[in-house]
Amino acid sequence: MSDENNLPKNGDESLHTSVPVTGMYKEWFLDYASYVILERAVPAIEDGLKPVQRRIMHAMKEMDDGRFNKVANIIGQSMQFHPHGDASIGDAIVNIGQKELLIETQGNWGDVRTGDRAAAARYIEARLSKFALEVLFNAQTTEWQLSYDGRKREPVTLPVKFPLLLAQGVEGIAVGLSTKILPHNFCELILASIEILKGNRSNVLPDFITGGFADFSEYNEGLRGGKVKVRARIEEDDSKTLLIKDIPFGVTTDTLIDSILKANEKGKIKIKKVVDNTAKDVEIAIQLAPGVSPDVTIDALYAFTDCEVSISPNACVIIKDTPVFLNVNDILDYNTKQTRALLKRELEIRKAELLEKLLFSSLEKIFIENRIYRDIEECTTWDDVLKAIDAGLEPYKPDFYREITTDDLVRLTEIKIKRISKFDAFKADELMNRLQDELKEVNHHLRHLTDYAIAYYENLLTKYGKGRERKTEIRTFDAIQANTVAASNAKLYVNRTDGFVGYGLKKDEFVCDCSDLDDIIVIRKDGVCMVSKIQEKNFMGKDILHVAVFRKGDERMVYNYIYLDGASGRAMVKRFQVLAVTRDKEYLLTKGSKGSKHLYLTANPNGEAEIITVYLTQGAKARVKVFDFDFASIEIKGRGAGGNILTRYPIRKIQLKMEGVSTLGGINIYYDPIVGRLNTDERGKLIGNFLGDDRILVCYKSGDYELTTFELTNRYDVANVILIEKFNPDKVLSAIYFDGASKTYYIKRFQIETTTLNKNFNFISDHKNSYLKLVSTEKQPQARVTLAKGKEEEVMEYDLDMLIDIKGWKALGNKLSTYEVKELSLIETKKPDVKKDTETDENDNEAESDDDIEIGSTIDLSVKKDDEEQLGLF
Numbered sequence: 010m011s012d013e014n015n016l017p018k019n020g021d022e023s024l025h026t027s028v029p030v031t032g033m034y035k036e037w038f039l040d041y042a043s044y045v046i047l048e049r050a051v052p053a054i055e056d057g058l059k060p061v062q063r064r065i066m067h068a069m070k071e072m073d074d075g076r077f078n079k080v081a082n083i084i085g086q087s088m089q090f091h092p093h094g095d096a097s098i099g100d101a102i103v104n105i106g107q108k109e110l111l112i113e114t115q116g117n118w119g120d121v122r123t124g125d126r127a128a129a130a131r132y133i134e135a136r137l138s139k140f141a142l143e144v145l146f147n148a149q150t151t152e153w154q155l156s157y158d159g160r161k162r163e164p165v166t167l168p169v170k171f172p173l174l175l176a177q178g179v180e181g182i183a184v185g186l187s188t189k190i191l192p193h194n195f196c197e198l199i200l201a202s203i204e205i206l207k208g209n210r211s212n213v214l215p216d217f218i219t220g221g222f223a224d225f226s227e228y229n230e231g232l233r234g235g236k237v238k239v240r241a242r243i244e245e246d247d248s249k250t251l252l253i254k255d256i257p258f259g260v261t262t263d264t265l266i267d268s269i270l271k272a273n274e275k276g277k278i279k280i281k282k283v284v285d286n287t288a289k290d291v292e293i294a295i296q297l298a299p300g301v302s303p304d305v306t307i308d309a310l311y312a313f314t315d316c317e318v319s320i321s322p323n324a325c326v327i328i329k330d331t332p333v334f335l336n337v338n339d340i341l342d343y344n345t346k347q348t349r350a351l352l353k354r355e356l357e358i359r360k361a362e363l364l365e366k367l368l369f370s371s372l373e374k375i376f377i378e379n380r381i382y383r384d385i386e387e388c389t390t391w392d393d394v395l396k397a398i399d400a401g402l403e404p405y406k407p408d409f410y411r412e413i414t415t416d417d418l419v420r421l422t423e424i425k426i427k428r429i430s431k432f433d434a435f436k437a438d439e440l441m442n443r444l445q446d447e448l449k450e451v452n453h454h455l456r457h458l459t460d461y462a463i464a465y466y467e468n469l470l471t472k473y474g475k476g477r478e479r480k481t482e483i484r485t486f487d488a489i490q491a492n493t494v495a496a497s498n499a500k501l502y503v504n505r506t507d508g509f510v511g512y513g514l515k516k517d518e519f520v521c522d523c524s525d526l527d528d529i530i531v532i533r534k535d536g537v538c539m540v541s542k543i544q545e546k547n548f549m550g551k552d553i554l555h556v557a558v559f560r561k562g563d564e565r566m567v568y569n570y571i572y573l574d575g576a577s578g579r580a581m582v583k584r585f586q587v588l589a590v591t592r593d594k595e596y597l598l599t600k601g602s603k604g605s606k607h608l609y610l611t612a613n614p615n616g617e618a619e620i621i622t623v624y625l626t627q628g629a630k631a632r633v634k635v636f637d638f639d640f641a642s643i644e645i646k647g648r649g650a651g652g653n654i655l656t657r658y659p660i661r662k663i664q665l666k667m668e669g670v671s672t673l674g675g676i677n678i679y680y681d682p683i684v685g686r687l688n689t690d691e692r693g694k695l696i697g698n699f700l701g702d703d704r705i706l707v708c709y710k711s712g713d714y715e716l717t718t719f720e721l722t723n724r725y726d727v728a729n730v731i732l733i734e735k736f737n738p739d740k741v742l743s744a745i746y747f748d749g750a751s752k753t754y755y756i757k758r759f760q761i762e763t764t765t766l767n768k769n770f771n772f773i774s775d776h777k778n779s780y781l782k783l784v785s786t787e788k789q790p791q792a793r794v795t796l797a798k799g800k801e802e803e804v805m806e807y808d809l810d811m812l813i814d815i816k817g818w819k820a821l822g823n824k825l826s827t828y829e830v831k832e833l834s835l836i837e838t839k840k841p842d843v844k845k846d847t848e849t850d851e852n853d854n855e856a857e858s859d860d861d862i863e864i865g866s867t868i869d870l871s872v873k874k875d876d877e878e879q880l881g882l883f
Contacts, residue, residue, distance in 0.1 A: 046332055050181035051188050054326040054335075054343055055166040056145070057174025059181065061101045064090040066111065067163055069137050070146050077115050077134035084130055092157045095130075102135065103127045108177050108192070108218070111141040122219055122291055124261030140473050144171045150354050170351050171469065172198045172344040174326065175213065175337055186332055188325035190231060191215035191258075193337070195477040199470045202345040206463050211338050215322075217481045219291075220255035224486040230336035231324040238486055241265070241316040245303045246294070248767065251310075253293040257318045258481075262287050268315040269295065276498020276525070277313040278306055301496070303767075304724045308494035317486075349462045356455050363448045364410055369420065370441050372413070375405055376421050377432045385422075394422065484727075487684040493560075494722065497522035501529065501543070505553040508533075513545035523558050530559035530587065534607045536572055536599035538648060540590045550595075554610050562588050564689075565673060567616040568648075569640045571655060571663065575604025580660050582638070583652030584618070584645045600651050609663045616645070616673035620666045629658040641672050675700045678719050678735075685727040687719060697735035706761065708732035712746055712773030712781045714818075716766050732784050736761070740786040742772075742818075743809040745825060745833060749778025754830045757822030758815045772818045783835050785809070794825070795832035802831060 052059050058066065068086040072078055084098045091098055106112040107121050116133035119125045127133060137145075150168040155161070178192030194216035201211035214225045215237065222240040229235030242255035256265055262285055272278050279298040286292040297306055311317040325334050335343075376382060381401035388394045395418045402413060454461040501523045502514035509517070510529055523529075523543060530540045534552035540559050541547055549556075560566065564586060571582045581599075590596060599605040611619065618641035625634040643653055680686075681693035687705075696705065699719045707715045709729045716736060717723050725733065743758045755773075763770055773779050783792065790809045795802055805826075813823050 046183040046186055047327060047330060050183035051186070051325055051327050051332055052174055052179050052181070052190075053166050054174065054328050054333075054340060055347060056169040057172070057177065057179065057344075058167065058169075059101075059179070061087075061091055061093065061098060062105060063167060064163060065098065065102055065105065066137075066141070066145060066167060069112075069135070070142075073137055073142070075136070077113075077136045079131060080133050080135055081130040083135060089161050090156045090163045099130050102130075105177075106135055110177060110195070111138055111145070111173075112136070113138050122256060122262060123287060124263050140469075144173075144469070145169050147351075147355065149358050150351055168351050169344075170348040170465070172202060172341050172348075174344065175341055178215075186325065187323060189321070189323045190326075190337065190340075191237065191320065191322050192217060194479045196470060196474045197479065198341065199466045199474070201341055202348070203463050203466050205342055205345045206349065206459050206466075211341055213337060213341060214483060215481070216479050217258035219258050219260075220480040221257050221482070222255075222484045222486075223258075223481045224484055226485060228322070230338055231322040231340075232336050233321075233323045233334060235322050237320045237322065239318050239320060239481075240311055240484075240486065242482075243307050243310060243316065245307075248303060249297050251295040251297065251303060251306060253295070253316065254291060255480075256291055257315065259320065260315045260318060262291060262293060265315045266293060268313075269310065272309070272313040275313075277495050278309045279496045280306070302722065304720075305494050305722045307724060308489050308722060309496065312489045312491045312494055345462075348465075349458060352462050352465060353455065353458055356451050356458075356461075360448065360451045360455070363444055363451065367441060367444050367448065368409060368411070369417070370437065370444065371405075371409070372402065372417060372421060373424065374434065374437050374441075375402060376424070377429055378434060381421075382424075382429060395419075398422070485683045487681070487686050491526050495524035495526050497524055499523050499525050499543070501527075501556070501558065503553060503556045505556075506551065508548055508551040508553055509546055510541075510549050510553070510556055511544050511546040520556055521558065528559040528561070528592070529556060531556050532568070532598065532610060536597055536605055536607060538587060538590075538596045538598055539593065540587075541593050554607060555612055557612060559587070564588065565615050565676070567613045567618075567645055567673070569609070569611045569613060569618065570598060570652070571609035572599045572652075573604075573606050573608055573660075574600055574602055575606070576600065576602035578659075579657050580608060580623075580655040581652035582640075582643065582655040583650055584640060584643055585648045585650060586645060587648050596648060598648060608660060613669070615671045617669040618672045619669035622664045622666045623656065624661045624663070625656065626659045626661045631656070631658050637666055640669060645672075674698070675703070676719070678705075680725075680733050682727060682730075685725040685730070687721050687723055689721070694733075696733065699735065704736040704766070706732070706734055706736040706786075708742070708744075708781065708784045709769070710781050711771070712779060713769035713771050714742075714761065715769050716761070716763070718766060731781055732786075734786065737786070741788075741810075741815055742784055742786055743790045744772070744781060744784040744822075745792065745809075746773040746781045746822075747779060748774045749776035749780075750774060754782065754825040754833065755822040756809060756813055756825045757820055758810065758813055759818040759820065760815065762818055770818065774821065782833055785835055791836040793832075793834050793836055794830060796826055796828040797831050798828055806836065 048060050050059070052062075056063065065083065065087050068090060069078075069083055072083065072086055080099065080102055083102060084095045087098045088095065102112070103118060106114045106118050106127075112135045114133065114135050117128040118133055119127035145167050147168050152165040153162050154165050156163045172193075174190060175193040176195055176198055178190050180189045181187065192215060193213050197213055197216070201213050205211050212230075214228065215223065217223070217239065221242050224238040224240075227236040227238075239257040241253050241257055244252045244254055246252045253265070256262060266283050266285060269278070269280070269283055273280050279301050281296040281298050284294040284296075286294055295306075295310075297303065323334075324337055324340065325332050326340065327333070376398070379401060381398055384397040384401055385394045388397055395415065398418050398421055399413070406413060499512040499522070500515075501510070501512060501520040502517045503510050503520050504514055504517040510531060512523070512525065525543060527543045528540050529543050529547075529549075530538065531549045531553055532538050532555040533550045534554055535550070537550060539549055541549055567584055567586055569584050571580060573579075574581050583598075585598070609621065618639065620637055620639045622635065622637050625631055627634070638655065675698035676689060677691075678696045678699050679688050679691055679693045680696050681688055683693070687696075696719075697703075703719060705717045705719055705723075707717060707725060708731050709715070709726070710731050711729060738761060741758055741760055743756070745754055745756050747753075748755055757772070759772065773781055788810070792807050792809055794805045794807060796805060812825075816822075
C-alpha cells in the first residue's frame with residue numbers, strides 16, 4: 010500500500026498531468042471483444058453450446074433426480090456458475106426448451122410459430138431429456154475448470170457424442186463477429202455421420218421446426234455469403250380462399266399477418282380479410298378480393314410479404330479459444346470423429362475398470378482360498394502383515410496384468426471376516442467369467458471402433474429418431490418477377506403533347522391500370538423509343554405516339570412501323586420487338602437522318618399483322634397512287650433495323666384496311682417438374698403449342714383432374730401431379746386406381762365432360778385411402794401387371810382399351826383382377842418428337858442495310874422490271 014506522504018496534494022502539478030489512453034483503449038477493447046466472443050456469443054465446436062447453455066446443462070445434471078424442477082430453481086442453480094443475471098439464463102433455458110431436444114418441458118413454454126412468450130420462470134418446469142442424459146454427460150471424460158468465483162467446478166466443454174451444434178443451430182452477435190448456424194434434421198445428421206464413418210462425404214441441409222419449403226441451391230454449406238430461401242406452405246382451399254399451413258423459419262404468425270396487411274395497404278396484393286386460425290397447427294386463412302387469381306396472389310405473397318424470407322448463414326465456431334469459420338459438413342465431420350474418439354475413451358476407461366475388478370477378484374480369491382489371511386495372525390507389525398500377504402501372492406504375480414501395489418495389499422486386509430466365512434468359490438468364478446466376457450466385448454469394440462461407433466449412432470436413431478422426420482420440404486424455387494404478380498394499384502396517364510407520363514396526371518388521358526413497380530415504354534413522333542420506371546410524373550419527351558406498360562423479354566409484342574427517311578425521302582416499313590433495353594436511354598427507330606418522321610405505328614400484343622392502304626400524294630409521278638400492303642409479308646426484326654422500302658414517293662395518308670392475325674403462331678409451353686410451373690424457356694417437358702382458347706389437362710394422384718389455362722402464373726403441386734398435357738376433348742382417359750374401401754384396383758375409361766376451369770373433379774372412389782395409380786390418354790394404352798396367384802407371381806400385359814368400354818367420368822369402373830396386384834406400371838409407347846412451330850433467327854435483331862428488298866416486288870411476282878415505274882410502286 011502507498012505511503013500517505015507520497016499521495017498527491019492539492020496544488021501539485023501531478024494532479025493535472027495528461028495520461029494518453031490510446032494504448033489502454035486498444036487493450037481494453039481487444040479484451041472485451043475476446044470475452045464476448047469466447048464467453049457469450051459463439052459456441053464451442055466440441056459440444057455446440059455457448060457458455061450459458063453449458064452451465065445450464067451442468068446445473069440441471071447436478072439437480073437431476075428424475076423429477077421436474079421449477080425453472081426459477083434451475084436459474085438459481087445456474088447462477089452459481091454463470092456470472093450474469095437471471096434474465097439471460099431464463100431466456101437461454103426457454104430457447105433450449107423450445108427446440109425440444111435436450112429438455113423436457115412442462116407448462117407454457119411459449120410458441121416459436123406465434124411468437125408467444127413463455128410463462129414466468131416460477132410457473133414452468135423442466136428436466137433433462139433421456140437423450141441429453143445419454144449423450145451429453147460423462148464425468149470421467151469431462152475436462153473441468155473452476156467457476157468464475159473459484160467456489161465450484163464446471164466443465165470446459167461437455168463430452169457430447171452427437172452433432173448437437175448442427176441439430177440445434179445457433180445465432181450470436183459478438184464484437185466485430187457474428188455466427189448463424191441453421192438447425193439441421195436429427196435423423197439426417199445421424200445418417201450423415203454414419204456415412205462419414207464409412208469413409209463417404211456428407212452433405213447435410215437445414216431443417217426448420219416451422220416446416221415450409223426451402224431452396225438450398227445457394228446454401229454454400231452454411232458459409233458466409235450463402236443464402237437460403239424459405240417459403241410458407243400455401244394451399245388453395247377454394248377459388249376465394251388461401252390457407253397458409255407452415256410459416257418460414259424466423260417468422261411468426263403475427264409478423265407474417267402484419268406483412269400481408271401492409272402489402273395489401275400498399276396495393277401489392279388484393280385481399281378482403283386475413284384470419285388467424287392457428288391452434289395446434291398453423292392456419293392463416295386469406296380471403297381474396299373478387300376477380301383475383303389465387304395463383305397470382307400466391308406469387309405476390311411470396312414476392313411482397315414474409316411468406317418468403319431469405320436467410321444468410323454464417324458458420325463460426327470456437328476451436329482452441331479461436332473463432333474459426335467452417336462449413337457445416339466440416340463441422341459434422343469434426344463432431345463425428347470426436348464422437349468416435351469419446352467412445353474409444355469410454356471403452357478404454359471401461360476396460361481399465363474391468364481389469365481392476367478382475368485383478369481384485371483374483372486377489373480376493375487367492376487370499377481366501379489359500380488362507381493367506383491366516384499367515385497374518387502371527388504378525389505383530391503392519392509392515393509384517395503386508396509382507397506376509399505379498400509373500401503369499403508371490404507365486405501368482407506373473408499372471409497379473411500389472412504389478413501388485415501396497416494399495417492392493419491394504420484392500421485385502423479390509424475384507425471382513427463375514428465375507429471370508431461366506432465366500433463362495435463358484436460365485437466368484439461366475440463373476441470373473443462375466444467380467445472376462447465383458448472385457449472380451451470391450452476389446453472387440455476397440456479393435457472394431459468404427460463399427461462400434463456406427464452401431465452407437467444407429468441405436469440413437471432407433472431410440473430417439475421417431476417423430477423427428479424432416480419437416481421442411483426441399484424445393485427449387487422459380488424466380489418471381491415482382492412487377493408481374495403485383496396487383497394493379499395505380500393508373501397510368503399520359504399528356505401526349507407535353508410529354509408527361511405517370512400515375513399522378515389524373516386530369517390527363519387514362520392509359521391503363523398498372524402497378525407502381527412497372528416500367529413504361531414510350532414511342533415518340535421523332536422516332537425515339539424509351540423505357541423508364543413509372544413515377545408520379547415523368548417527362549419522356551413531347552409528341553408521344555405510344556405509351557404502355559413494358560414487359561421485359563415479351564416476344565409476343567410486335568410493333569408495325571412506317572417512317573419517312575429524311576436522307577433518301579423513302580418511306581420505310583419494319584416490324585420489330587423491344588425485348589431488353591437500358592432504362593431512360595433513347596433508342597432510334599429510324600436511321601437517324603435529319604428530317605425523318607413518323608408515318609404509321611401499331612402495337613400488337615400477339616404479333617398481329619394488319620393490311621393497310623397507302624395513298625400517295627396527287628403530285629407523285631407513280632401512276633398507281635393507291636395500293637395495299639400486308640405487314641405479314643415482312644419478317645420481324647430488331648428495333649435497330651433500318652427496315653424495307655415501302656415506296657420512293659411521298660405518302661399522303663395511310664389507312665387500316667383489315668385487322669390482322671398473329672404471325673407468330675402458337676406459344677410452346679413447357680412444364681418444369683422441379684418447380685411445378687409453366688414456362689416458355691424450354692425448361693422441362695414440352696406440353697404443346699398453345700393458342701388463345703387451348704387448355705391444359707392435369708391429373709393428380711388424389712384422383713382429381715383439372716382444366717387450366719396456359720398462363721405462366723399457374724402453379725401445380727409437383728408431388729401430386731401424375732399427368733399434365735395439352736387438353737384434347739376427343740381423347741379418352743384410361744385410369745387405374747386403388748379403392749381404399751375394397752382394397753382393390755379398378756380400371757375405368759372416360760372422356761372429360763366438364764368445361765369449368767381451375768376446379769378439381771374427383772373421378773375415383775371418395776374413400777380417404779383411395780388414390781390414382783396410373784392414367785393415360787393414349788389410344789391403345791397398355792399396362793404391365795404383376796399378380797399374386799397363390800405362392801407364385803405372374804406378369805400380365807393388358808390392353809386397357811379392351812378391358813372396359815368408355816363410360817362417364819363419375820362411373821366406378823371395373824375390377825382390374827380378382828387376384829392381388831403386386832406391381833403395376835404403364836408400358837410406354839415411343840412418341841415422335843414435337844417440334845416447335847416457330848423458330849427465331851439469330852440475326853433478327855441486326856439492322857438492315859440500304860440494299861433491302863423493295864416491298865412492291867413482293868405484291869405481284871409476275872410484274873416485269875420494265876413495268877415497275879408504270880405501276881407507281883417505286
